[in-house]
Amino acid sequence: MYLNGRFLPRSEARLDVEDRGALFADGVYEVLRAYGSRLYLADEHLARLKRSLAALHIQTTAEVDRLIEITAELLDRDARPEAQVYWQVTRGAAPRARGFPENPRPTVLVLSWPIEPLAAHEQHLAGVRAILQPDRRWGRCWIKSLMLLDNVLAAQAAAEAGADEAIYHRDGIVTEGSATNVLIAHRGRLITRPADEAILAGITRARVLELAVEAGLPVEQRPFDTGELAGADEVMLTGTSTNVAAVTHLDNRPIADGHPGPMARQLHAALIADILRYCGLA
Numbered sequence: 540m541y542l543n544g545r546f547l548p549r550s551e552a553r554l555d556v557e558d559r560g561a562l563f564a565d566g567v568y569e570v571l572r573a574y575g576s577r578l579y580l581a582d583e584h585l586a587r588l589k590r591s592l593a594a595l596h597i598q599t600t601a602e603v604d605r606l607i608e609i610t611a612e613l614l615d616r617d618a619r620p621e622a623q624v625y626w627q628v629t630r631g632a633a634p635r636a637r638g639f640p641e642n643p644r645p646t647v648l649v650l651s652w653p654i655e656p657l658a659a660h661e662q663h664l665a666g667v668r669a670i671l672q673p674d675r676r677w678g679r680c681w682i683k684s685l686m687l688l689d690n691v692l693a694a695q696a697a698a699e700a701g702a703d704e705a706i707y708h709r710d711g712i713v714t715e716g717s718a719t720n721v722l723i724a725h726r727g728r729l730i731t732r733p734a735d736e737a738i739l740a741g742i743t744r745a746r747v748l749e750l751a752v753e754a755g756l757p758v759e760q761r762p763f764d765t766g767e768l769a770g771a772d773e774v775m776l777t778g779t780s781t782n783v784a785a786v787t788h789l790d791n792r793p794i795a796d797g798h799p800g801p802m803a804r805q806l807h808a809a810l811i812a813d814i815l816r817y818c819g820l821a
């Protein structure tokens with residue numbers, strides 16, 4: 540792993556107990572993936588990290604600017620060409636007081652975990668079960684902050700219901716999943732909520748929308764409610780760890796015939812092809 544300027548084994552990593560990330564969730568993160576030693580859409584992830592940092596008034600440092608190179612070196616040292624990568628930047632360590640400390644030094648952490656080579660699940664579009672959950676998160680969900688406690692509770696509620704993901708709604712209007720964005724297909728149209736302050740502007744979501752437009756699919760960005768979700772021809776999730784998944788059941792009731800549909804298949808295949816191309820594997 541990498542922590543504050545050093546590559547080191549996890550057993551040697553020391554994080555200050557007064558790090559504001561631990562005390563206040565005062566920090567931001569990104570999750571991205573490497574395939575064949577190439578970080579997919581790394582510039583987009585770094586740009587979003589910087590937007591999140593700016594929103595919290597955490598200074599972008601030279602170390603943050605070098606995160607892509609640092610990560611490439613880490614994956615090289617660990618001989619890990621296929622990886623899930625976690626970037627975390629906090630405001631730093633300081634005596635516990637709510638207001639910003641003077642001259643804090645941001646804590647920069649990079650972790651990675653091995654994942655399967657893409658080819659192994661290339662053919663496979665996951666069909667998943669979802670439950671609905673009221674969205675009780677704060678109003679600035681576009682910031683990818685460390686404050687994920689409501690997402691943790693929603694994901695656990697999904698697991699306890701035998702489901703894979705929780706889909707949030709605010710007063711009946713769908714926002715997003717606990718770790719994914721939500722798209723629906725209806726009568727041949729692809730519909731998703733605009734990336735406003737209430738959701739994370741998913742990198743996968745944005746890429747899938749571009750691929751849909753390139754494929755000539757009609758795309759509509761507008762809010763939709765839980766009734767439209769449950770009655771859609773297809774429901775899809777997008778995210779870095781999910782790529783594209785088809786929701787087959789919502790609260791134990793089938794979406795359409797309860798099987799992944801054609802638009803999910805098409806968009807999943809298009810995204811996988813894009814990843815392979817981008818990472819020089821095609």
Ligand code: PDD
Binds near residue numbers: 716741
């Ligand atoms: N989650 N919405 C939420 C709340 C998320 O946490 C995520 C990503 C997404 C999808 O964004 P992207 O396509 O940029 O990954 C949407 C990551 C994977 C995580 O927290 O593990």
